[in-house]
Amino acid sequence: MINDAVQVRSVSRRYGSGDSAVTALDQVSLAFPEGTFTAVMGPSGSGKSTLLHCAAGLDRPTSGSVTVAGTELTRLGETRLTRLRRERIGFVFQAFNLLPSLTAEQNVALPLRLAGRRPSGARVREVLRQVGLGDRARHRPAELSGGQQQRVALARALITRPAVLFGDEPTGALDSRTGREVLGLLRAMVDGDGQTIIMVTHDPVAACHADRVVFLVDGRLNGELAGAGAEDIAAHMAKLEAVPC
Numbered sequence: 001m002i003n004d005a006v007q008v009r010s011v012s013r014r015y016g017s018g019d020s021a022v023t024a025l026d027q028v029s030l031a032f033p034e035g036t037f038t039a040v041m042g043p044s045g046s047g048k049s050t051l052l053h054c055a056a057g058l059d060r061p062t063s064g065s066v067t068v069a070g071t072e073l074t075r076l077g078e079t080r081l082t083r084l085r086r087e088r089i090g091f092v093f094q095a096f097n098l099l100p101s102l103t104a105e106q107n108v109a110l111p112l113r114l115a116g117r118r119p120s121g122a123r124v125r126e127v128l129r130q131v132g133l134g135d136r137a138r139h140r141p142a143e144l145s146g147g148q149q150q151r152v153a154l155a156r157a158l159i160t161r162p163a164v165l166f167g168d169e170p171t172g173a174l175d176s177r178t179g180r181e182v183l184g185l186l187r188a189m190v191d192g193d194g195q196t197i198i199m200v201t202h203d204p205v206a207a208c209h210a211d212r213v214v215f216l217v218d219g220r221l222n223g224e225l226a227g228a229g230a231e232d233i234a235a236h237m238a239k240l241e242a243v244p245c
């Protein structure tokens with residue numbers, strides 16, 4: 001039986017109050033089975049980042065619940081939520097957010113140090129090899145290309161063997177060739193290691209590396225495509241973004 005790595009149930013997120021209130025997410029329910037790769041798409045402001053932040057425990061829904069690897073995040077206090085986020089959840093952003101003064105291996109080991117654990121050198125080298133950077137362990141971010149820096153960020157997200165890896169436009173700052181390399185790596189993690197991945201993207205070519213694409217419009221789900229090619233995904237996005245004139 002395949003379990004869900006993440007379940008989002010009737011999640012709403014409202015910001016502000018009164019006249020300036022914004023409903024960023026409106027009753028969104030989604031399940032993300034273990035070992036699957038899901039892309040989240042939708043127009044700017046449709047709630048993609050808000051959904052990711054709520055699902056990853058970086059933000060709290062106004063209502064509804066989120067379960068990651070069997071634990072309901074929405075019931076946890078701050079201390080336990082922080083611990084669960086550190087140990088079970090990986091996150092990569094568009095900006096790589098590496099610490100410039102640390103080497104690749106020190107950046108990768110950081111989540112374990114922050115959790116008060118002694119990182120094993122062998123484990124750090126193993127994840128660096130997994131992202132194709134076995135020979136760059138001693139390099140600092142400024143000595144690495146953009147694609148290599150994002151791969152260090154990926155290794156840092158994977159060091160704790162998270163139940164789920166979230167990416168908010170992880171290839172958004174990369175040229176298309178380098179972006180494809182990172183996407184190939186994400187795909188290989190799903191196929192080879194059964195990693196669960198949830199990735200926000202604007203790019204239909206990036207999205208077609210996923211098993212399915214879910215679409216958001218105005219904070220609500222608006223259809224999904226399974227196993228679709230870039231052209232079908234682009235056509236669906238064009239429909240969602242069409243402005244009547």
Ligand SMILES: Nc1ncnc2c1ncn2[C@@H]1O[C@H](COP(=O)(O)OP(=O)(O)OP(=O)(O)O)[C@@H](O)[C@H]1O
Binds near residue numbers: 015022024050
């Ligand atoms: N902290 C906040 N306070 C107030 N409104 C917010 C906040 N964060 C997001 N919003 C609003 O919620 C809505 C959804 O924002 P979100 O960042 O999730 O969109 P997105 O789909 O990720 O957009 P983009 O593609 O531009 O990154 C937007 O209308 C945004 O202005």
Ligand SMILES: [Mg+2]
Binds near residue numbers: 048049050
């Ligand atoms: Mg966003």
